[in-house]
Amino acid sequence: MAVLSIRTLPDPVLRRKAKRVRTIDGSIKKLIADMLETMHADPGRAGLAAPQIGVSLRVIVIGMPGEEDIVLINPEIVKKSGERLLDEGCLSLPGYFAEIKRAESVTVKGGDRNGKEIRIKATGLLAQALEHEIDHLNGQLYIDHLESMDKLRKVEGEETGL
């Protein structure tokens, strides 16, 4: 396992559509272990998508405080409902935040770390994190949801990033 450095804009890997994982072999297991270790290296990290460590594959991890880590392979949003405005930041765009629109609740399906299909219905920070990380797999960043880059705010110090 290793703590890897997080890719930041304008690294092109962040803009690539990530490929589906076909088989969960040793390299995928190692990728998941490295992603979890990289996420836990800093308490301000609540989630990570594989492209953020330079691997263009559809794998995400999420770590909510006090909850068991979530690993999803080839995740897809199958249902979204409601709408809310919230603050969002991204580890690949450090030092900035903006208010964006996200769903109130999402249902996501994907494989767990052993490839078994799971479904997660989420609200709150978990729903936001799932939408954010799945956007990363499609080469999207939260700033793509902004009407203008003037909405981006600079922040000092540590806040939760995805």
Ligand SMILES: [Zn+2]
């Ligand atoms: Zn992000």
